[in-house]
C-alpha cells in the first residue's frame with residue numbers, strides 16, 4: 001500500500017508515520033535505465049520513477065511486466081532470427097512474444113514459431129552450446145538485483161507479515177504448501193518456510209503425469225535440497241491420460257476434464273486422507289495478474305460450508321506480485337527453480353494443455369520432439385476419426401483446442417444424459433432431471449470442486465462448485481440453478 005503524503009510503501013490501511021489513509025491499487029510498472037541496462041520496478045505514481053536509483057540517470061517507461069530471458073532462450077530466438085550469439089552481451093528481457101534487447105523492442109511474429117525448421121534449430125543449439133555461457137547474463141542480473149533492492153525488501157517483508165498473520169490461527173501441523181514445481185509455488189514455499197521458520201511443513205505436489213521431464217527433475221532436486229520438508233505426491237494411479245483421450249476425446253479449452261481427473265482430484269484425496277476433519281490452511285502461488293477471473297478472488301478465502309475439503313482456508317502470499325517480482329525474488333535469494341524457464345517456457349503446467357500458447361507449443365517441438373509427435377499423431381488420428389476434412393491443418397492451427405462437443409466420440413453415443421443448450425447464457429446447458437435435487441446429487445460433483453450453496457444466488461436456488469486448487473488454469477465454476485426446490 002502507498003502513502004501519498006509520505007510517498008512511501010506502508011503495510012496497513014493507515015500510514016504509520018502521518019496517519020493518513022493509504023492507497024491500495026496503484027499499479028507497479030517497469031521502467032528502463034539505458035545507462036545501467038536494467039529494468040526498474042516502480043509505482044506508477046512514484047515521483048522518482050523517472051530517475052535510476054543506481055546511476056541517477058533518466059529512466060523511461062518500458063512495459064507493465066517483464067521476465068528475464070535466460071541464455072538458452074536467447075540463443076534459440078537468435079537462431080530463429082538467423083543471427084546466433086548476436087545479443088549475447090545484451091541485457092535481454094521479454095513479455096509474451098515481445099523481446100527487449102538492451103531496451104530495444106522486437107516483436108517475434110507467431111508465424112515464425114509455427115513455421116520454424118526445428119531440426120535445424122536443434123542442430124544450432126548444439127553447435128553454440130559451449131559458447132553460450134552465463135557470464136554476461138549473471139552480470140546483468142546482479143545490476144537488476146542492486147537496482148531493485150528496495151522493491152525486494154518491500155515485497156518480502158510484506159509477504160512475511162501476511163504469512164505470519166494468516167498462520168497464527170493454525171497449528172503448523174495443519175499448514176500445507178501447494179507445490180506445483182512452477183516458479184510461483186517455488187517462491188511461496190520458500191517464503192512460507194522462512195517466514196514461519198518451519199522447514200518441516202507438508203508440501204503437496206500434484207503430479208499430473210503430464211509434467212515436463214524438467215519439472216520432475218526439479219521436484220527430485222527440491223526433495224534433496226530440502227530434506228526436512230515433508231513432500232507428499234498426489235497422482236492419479238488409476239487412469240492413463242491417453243486411454244481417457246481415446247475414450248472421451250482430448251481435452252479442449254472448454255472441456256478440461258484432465259484438471260479434475262489428474263490434478264485437483266488426486267490432491268483432494270491426499271488432503272482428505274491426511275487431515276480428515278481438521279481445519280487446515282493451504283498456502284498457494286496464485287497471482288491476480290495471471291488472469292482476469294483470478295483478479296476477483298481474495299487473497300485469503302475460506303469456505304466452511306465446503307464438502308470437498310472440510311474446513312480449509314486458502315491463502316495466496318504473492319497475490320499482488322508481478323512476474324518481474326517473482327524473478328527478482330528467485331534470482332536475489334538464489335533459490336533453485338525449474339529449468340524449463342531457462343528454455344523460455346513462461347508457465348510449466350501440463351505440456352499438452354489446450355491453454356498453452358504458440359510459443360510453448362514451439363518449445364515443446366524443439367525440446368520434447370518425441371512426446372510432441374506422439375501427441376500430434378494422436379490428435380491427427382482423432383481429427384480423422386471425428387470426420388475433420390483436413391485433420392493435419394485442424395491440429396496444427398490449434399483448432400482442436402476449441403472443440404466443444406463430443407461429436408464422433410464413441411463414448412458420446414452411449415447416452416446417459418441429454419441436454420439442450422441454454423439460449424440465455426454461453427456455455428450453459430439445460431438438463432431435465434427426473435427426480436428432485438438433493439444433497440446427495442450435489443455430492444456427485446465433489447470431484448470437481450467445493451460445492452457451495454453460500455456463494456450462489458439464493459433467490460434462484462443457485463449452487464456453485466468452485467475449484468481453488470488451480471495453479472495454472474483459470475478458476476472453474478459450475479453453477480446449478482433450479483427453479484423448483
Ligand SMILES: [Zn+2]
Nearest residue numbers: 033036052055
Ligand atoms: Zn541507471
